[in-house]
Amino acid sequence: MNRSLRITRRGCQGTTLIEAVTAILVLGVAIPPLVGLFTEVASHSADATYQTVGLGYAEALMEEIVSKEFEDPDGAQGSFGTEEAGRSGYDDIDDYDGFSNSPPQRLDGTSLDDYGGFTRSVVVENVLDTDPDPSSPEGDGSTALKRIRVTVSWTSGRGGEISLTTQRARL
Numbered sequence: 359m360n361r362s363l364r365i366t367r368r369g370c371q372g373t374t375l376i377e378a379v380t381a382i383l384v385l386g387v388a389i390p391p392l393v394g395l396f397t398e399v400a401s402h403s404a405d406a407t408y409q410t411v412g413l414g415y416a417e418a419l420m421e422e423i424v425s426k427e428f429e430d431p432d433g434a435q436g437s438f439g440t441e442e443a444g445r446s447g448y449d450d451i452d453d454y455d456g457f458s459n460s461p462p463q464r465l466d467g468t469s470l471d472d473y474g475g476f477t478r479s480v481v482v483e484n485v486l487d488t489d490p491d492p493s494s495p496e497g498d499g500s501t502a503l504k505r506i507r508v509t510v511s512w513t514s515g516r517g518g519e520i521s522l523t524t525q526r527a528r529l
Contacts (some may be wrong), residue, residue, distance in 0.1 A: 404496045404515045412510040413475065415462045419478055420508045420522050422465065423454050428504070428528045436500045438484060451504050451526055455482035462510075475513040482506050490525055502528040 397405050427450040430441050440453045446465060448454060458479040461471035470476075483495035483505045490503060511519040 405518070408512050408515050409520065410520060411472075412512055412518065415470065415476060415489055416508045416510040416522045418522055419462075419480065420506065420524065423451055423480065423482075423508070424507055424524065424526055426450050426453070428526060451506060452482045452484075453479045454506070456480070477511050479509050479511075480506070483508075485525070487527070 402526050426448060429435060430437055430450045430453070432442055432449070439455060440448070440451050440457075441450075442453055446467070449473065458477065460477035461469050461474065462476050462478045463469055484501040485492055485495050485503050485505045486501055487503045490505065495505070505523065506526060507521055507523045509519060509521045511517075
């Protein structure tokens, strides 16, 4: 009853040293570019957040401006520029010409600084209906069309800028 033990390699499982070293080399070459890719994707995600917030700030101010009268209800027709002392008293579109604030603020003056580094600015220009995008706009308020440009810029992340432009006609 002698039984001989047979050992065969066929039934053995495991990895050899060469296989382990090869796997480590492959991972060592593949992981650094993947980490760089994830870092790049994360930074673009932050940029999209700042763009979205900037657009919201621009839209809010643009809506505030276009809700105002075309001309100063208390002034002479054709007057242009800020006649009121502060933003809460602005009653017509061209009062906003040259307006800027950083951080952005609500109409009541409370700060909108949930995200730092934002600045809003406004340019209002008198333009002719025959040439609504002139290289040099009209100097006074005698035109029947005003171009309003709200720009929001930010320094956070990679920094950036968004501009919204619209026109408002005298009715």
